Amino acid sequence: MAKDNKSQWDGFSLKPRREMPEGLWVKCPGCEKTIYKKKAVENRDVCPECDYHFRIGAADRIRYLADEGSFEQIHTEMVSADPLDFHFRGTTYKDRAAAAETRAAGKEAILVGKAFIKGRGVSLAVMDFNYLGGSMGAVVGEKLCAAIDKAIEEKLPLIVVSASGGARMHEGVVSLGQMAKTSAALARLDDAGGLFISILTDPTTGGVTASFAMLGDVIIAEPKALIGFAGPRTILETIKVELPEGFQRAEFLLEHGFVDMIVHRKDMRSEIARLIDYTC
Amino acid sequence: MTEDTNDNTNTNCNYLSFEDGIADIDRQIAELSSLSQKEGTDNSSKIRKLQRAQVAEFKRIYSSLSPWQTVQVSRHPQRPLFGDYLNLMVKDFRQLHGDRTFGDDPAMVCGLGHIGREKVMIIGQNKGRETKEKIKCNFGCPNPEGYRKALSKMKLAEKFNIPIVTLIDTPGAYPGIGAEERGQAQAIAVNLMEMSRLKVPVICIVIGEGGSGGALGIGVGDRFAILEFAYYSVISPEGCAAILWRDGSKAPEAAEALKLTSSELQRLGLADAIIPEPLGGAHRNIHDTVYSVEQYIIKSLRQLKRTKLENLLDTRYKKLRAIGTAATKLSEAGVAAERIKASAENFIKKGKAAETKPATTKI
Ligand SMILES: [Zn+2]
Numbered sequence: 001m002a003k004d005n006k007s008q009w010d011g012f013s014l015k016p017r018r019e020m021p022e023g024l025w026v027k028c029p030g031c032e033k034t035i036y037k038k039k040a041v042e043n044r045d046v047c048p049e050c051d052y053h054f055r056i057g058a059a060d061r062i063r064y065l066a067d068e069g070s071f072e073q074i075h076t077e078m079v080s081a082d083p084l085d086f087h088f089r090g091t092t093y094k095d096r097a098a099a100a101e102t103r104a105a106g107k108e109a110i111l112v113g114k115a116f117i118k119g120r121g122v123s124l125a126v127m128d129f130n131y132l133g134g135s136m137g138a139v140v141g142e143k144l145c146a147a148i149d150k151a152i153e154e155k156l157p158l159i160v161v162s163a164s165g166g167a168r169m170h171e172g173v174v175s176l177g178q179m180a181k182t183s184a185a186l187a188r189l190d191d192a193g194g195l196f197i198s199i200l201t202d203p204t205t206g207g208v209t210a211s212f213a214m215l216g217d218v219i220i221a222e223p224k225a226l227i228g229f230a231g232p233r234t235i236l237e238t239i240k241v242e243l244p245e246g247f248q249r250a251e252f253l254l255e256h257g258f259v260d261m262i263v264h265r266k267d268m269r270s271e272i273a274r275l276i277d278y279t280c
Numbered sequence: 281m282t283e284d285t286n287d288n289t290n291t292n293c294n295y296l297s298f299e300d301g302i303a304d305i306d307r308q309i310a311e312l313s314s315l316s317q318k319e320g321t322d323n324s325s326k327i328r329k330l331q332r333a334q335v336a337e338f339k340r341i342y343s344s345l346s347p348w349q350t351v352q353v354s355r356h357p358q359r360p361l362f363g364d365y366l367n368l369m370v371k372d373f374r375q376l377h378g379d380r381t382f383g384d385d386p387a388m389v390c391g392l393g394h395i396g397r398e399k400v401m402i403i404g405q406n407k408g409r410e411t412k413e414k415i416k417c418n419f420g421c422p423n424p425e426g427y428r429k430a431l432s433k434m435k436l437a438e439k440f441n442i443p444i445v446t447l448i449d450t451p452g453a454y455p456g457i458g459a460e461e462r463g464q465a466q467a468i469a470v471n472l473m474e475m476s477r478l479k480v481p482v483i484c485i486v487i488g489e490g491g492s493g494g495a496l497g498i499g500v501g502d503r504f505a506i507l508e509f510a511y512y513s514v515i516s517p518e519g520c521a522a523i524l525w526r527d528g529s530k531a532p533e534a535a536e537a538l539k540l541t542s543s544e545l546q547r548l549g550l551a552d553a554i555i556p557e558p559l560g561g562a563h564r565n566i567h568d569t570v571y572s573v574e575q576y577i578i579k580s581l582r583q584l585k586r587t588k589l590e591n592l593l594d595t596r597y598k599k600l601r602a603i604g605t606a607a608t609k610l611s612e613a614g615v616a617a618e619r620i621k622a623s624a625e626n627f628i629k630k631g632k633a634a635e636t637k638p639a640t641t642k643i
Contacts, residue, residue, distance in 0.1 A: 077614025083548060083607035088524050088537040107611055138604030145601065167492075167514045169523065172538045173550050176492060176514040177603035180500045183469060184476035184600040191477070207514070209465035210453075210493045215473055229465035229493070230455030234519075238455050248460055258463045 017202045017226070019055045019130075020045055028052050044265045053222050053265055055202060058128035059105035061161055065269060066115035066124060073113035074150075075143050076106060083138065086170040093170035096132060104131035108139040109164070112147040114156070118273035123151035126161045127208075134164035136208055137171040141178030144212065148185040157195040157276050162213040165231075166206015179211035186215050195279045197272060200227050200250070200259070214258070218275055220268070221250035221259045296352050298341060302560070305334040338560045345509065348532035350541050351517060353509040354488050358563040360570060362389060362404035362447050365487065368570040369395055369577075370402055376436075379429035382462060387417045387454070388426030388498075390433040395445065396578040401437035403430050403498055404447035407488070420489070421454035424467035427497045431471050434478055443481040443581055446498040447573075451516060453494030468497040475500035476600055481584035481592065483577055485555070486510045487562075502596050503580045505553040506542045507569070509561050512550070513540035550603065 020026055026037045030052025040047055044064050045054040056064070062071050079097070086093035101107055109131040115124040125147040127134045144160070151158035167175040189196055198216025200209075202225035210229055213219075221227060228248035236243060246252050253259040263271045295303040309330050312323040345353065353359070366373055370393035377384045390403045407420030430446075437444050453464055475482060475498075482501030490499070490512030506512055515523075520538055521530035545551040555572050558565035584592065610618065 077611045077617065078608050079611045079614075081607050081609040083604070084537070084539045086537055088520075088533060089530065091524060138607035141604055142608050169515055169520055169538075171604070171607065172514050172540065172548075173512055173545060174548055174604045174607050176496060176512075177550055177600075179469075179493065179496055180472050180476065181600050181603045183472035184500070184597055187473045187477045188597070190473070207493055210468040210497075211472055212469070214463075214466040214469040228460050229453065229468070230460070235455045235457065235460070239457065241457075243457065247457070252461075256461050256463065258466050 017053075017055050019057070046265050051223060051264065053202065053224065055129060055163070057105050057130045058111045058126045061126050061163075061201075062111065062115070062124070064265065065126075065159075065161070065272075066117055067119065070116040071111075071113055071124065072115070073106075073111055075112060075146055078139050078143060079107050080137050080139050080171065082170075083174045084170065084172050086172070096170065100131045104128050106131070108143065109134045109136070109168075110140045110143050112143045112150075114150065114154075117159070117269055117276075120273055120276045121154075121156050122159045122272075122276070123147045123154070123156045124159050124161075127163045129163040129165075129203075132168060132170075134162075134208070135166060135168035135170075135175070136164060136178050136211075137168035137175045138178060140168075141175075141181050144182050145185045148182070148189050151194050151196075152189055152192045155194070157197060157279070158189060159197050159199065159272060160212060160216075161199045161201060162204040162208050163201045164204060164206070164208040164213075166208055166210075176207065179207050182212040183215060186212055190217075195276065197275060199268070200225055202226050205229070205231055217279075219258070219260050220263050220271065221253065221261075222265060222268075223250060223262055225250045227253050227259070294357055296349070296356065298345075298349055298352075301337045301341070302334060305330050305337065309334075335559065342509075342560060345541075346532070347511075347535040347538070347541050348517065350509050351489075351511050351531075351535050353561045353563075354511050356561065356563045359488055360562050360566045361409060362406045362449055362487070363409070364566055365404070365447055365570055365573065366393075366402070368567065369574045370400075371395075373402070376433055377429070378432075379425045380432060381428055382425040385423050385426030385429060387420055387422040387450070388430055390430055392437075392442070395574060395581075398578065398581050399442050400577075400581075401433055401442050401444045402447070403433060403444065404487075405450040405494075405498070407449055418454050420450045421452060422450065422494060422497070423454050423456070423459050424462040424464045427453070427464075427467035427471050430498050431467075431474055434475065434482075438478050438480050441480055443483070443584065444478065444501070445577055446482070446484045446501070448484060448486045448490050448495045448499050449488035449510075450491050450494045451489050452491035453497060465493075468493050471497045472500055476597065477593065479589055479593070481581065481587075482596075483580050483584070485573060485576070486512050487573065491516060500600070502584055502592060502599075503552050504550065505555055505576055505580075506545055506551050507555050507562060507573070508542055508557040510542060511535075511540040512542075512545055513538050549606065 025034050027034050028047040031050035033049050045056045082093050105128050110127050112125040196217050198219045200221040204227045250262050316323045373393040375391040389406045405420045406417050408414035408417040483503045484499045484501045486506040517531035517535035518528040520534035522528045542554045555576050558568040562569040
């Protein structure tokens with residue numbers, strides 16, 4: 001485990017990645033240089049010095065990915081009915097969800113709809129880590145399935161951008177079931193000959209990785225994104241040995257054959273457009 | 281079960297923390313029988329009375345187990361494991377080891393066999409009974425090669441039109457460095473997708489622990505059943521407590537919150553059936569437990585084999601797609617918007633404001 005990450009960001013840290021903080025100047029967690037925020041924002045929330053990809057919410061993601069104003073969102077008002085009536089030592093799911101809504105781009109951890117990317121129509125689903133860590137509950141499953149249906153019905157490529165800690169604990173087995181549900185819907189898309197491009201961003205772990213995120217015809221990852229089944233902490237606690245450098249980063253997955261390409265955020269649009277052109 | 285077998289198995293059973301009453305009666309029975317041996321007195325009527333009291337005590341305890349107590353029963357060291365089901369239920373078992381890619385995972389066991397008169401491909405997680413075996417099987421936590429082996433054997437079954445039975449008993453898929461290197465997430469994901477479209481009947485039964493994605497990785501099918509005191513959960517109660525409270529010892533409360541018992545599972549529409557366990561849990565009468573599971577499999581196979589393939593796949597798909605649909609709703613703003621839209625449409629259509637109907641969440 002690299003302890004000094006002073007000069008060059010090696011991508012490995014148990015510390016979670018952050019969004020860009022407020023202020024004119026920000027200190028890049030990657031290279032630790034102070035950068036002019038406007039420059040980084042213009043660079044799609046990527047450090048101009050070291051290519052550290054800041055975490056971004058679903059709204060920014062769509063802005064960077066889709067043609068301007070082309071995203072037609074569906075199911076914006078779908079929310080969870082709290083199937084377990086979840087409460088644990090004074091914390092309730094309802095409270096957590098209400099608090100999450102103030103931070104997130106929408107009313108749930110995924111935004112779905114039709115969009116255009118460089119003029120190509122797509123069915124687009126973007127997860128929002130700002131809503132309860134992008135966790136997958138019934139609404140995420142249902143909305144993603146709606147996006148998959150749209151891809152099948154309108155013969156559109158399906159683009160899913162994942163950013164998630166995994167299944168949503170507060171919905172118990174209902175959230176676990178979403179893994180099976182979304183995978184079954186993707187089997188239908190596959191049978192129909194549709195294209196599914198899965199984009200993995202920091203972080204993509206747990207039940208999301210172990211279902212739709214790993215089922216792409218083409219799987220693209222952002223540089224140094226944390227991608228895995230079990231979180232690094234869980235693994236550390238289970239096996240109690242140091243994790244290898246770069247473990248569970250996008251480059252690690254590429255090396256082990258589980259990701260097709262690593263694409264810089266600024267190139268993502270053109271890369272998707274090219275892939276679409278190959279398949280239709 | 282008869283009081284006879286009850287007596288036999290109890291003597292070599294570990295009592296759970298909430299079974300003090302049971303243990304106490306067992307102690308009294310043991311004292312009385314040794315007394316009658318030593319002194320030649322007849323205590324049989326006293327013993328019978330105690331046995332009746334014990335049955336009542338069993339019923340009292342097991343009719344209202346808390347979720348955490350259920351988890352403890354499901355993890356009982358003597359609970360029947362996959363191997364017991366193989367021995368008692370599957371005839372002429374031909375184990376198939378090869379995953380064809382990396383190596384044999386002892387935590388996942390697959391093979392052909394007969395259940396009743398039916399040919400089946402039987403697949404399950406093996407936890408191991410003795411310490412050495414447990415370590416070898418990773419305590420029932422499969423690695424990616426285990427999931428890939430399972431899928432390759434399911435494909436084999438599909439090719440020869442043999443139904444598939446999976447018995448689930450795992451705390452979860454193994455979280456290790458090698459597991460990540462070899463794509464644990466991808467292995468499970470592919471199983472979920474492929475199992476949803478296998479062209480043969482698939483029956484899945486949770487016999488002990490149904491731990492998260494590791495359980496689901498062989499748990500997609502036409503029937504999903506769970507033993508009465510097994511559990512099925514998105515995360516272990518310990519893990520949930522550690523995340524929400526940074527304290528794994530709050531697991532009993534987490535078990536409560538997670539609604540992980542068989543009855544909750546059925547209420548949430550995720551289980552097709554609950555297979556009842558003998559008095560005092562599966563470990564107190566392994567034969568009865570296995571028999572109940574066998575009967576469920578035979579009955580379900582009979583139903584599923586009668587179903588046309590097209591209907592089988594369609595029903596399976598619809599069932600999977602319905603998971604959690606009832607757990608979604610429209611937000612308050614959404615309900616209001618729907619109402620306005622509906623009345624506006626009615627106004628245009630009929631030229632008058634219609635009564636407002638509550639909006640549905642159907643999509
Ligand atoms: Zn930097």
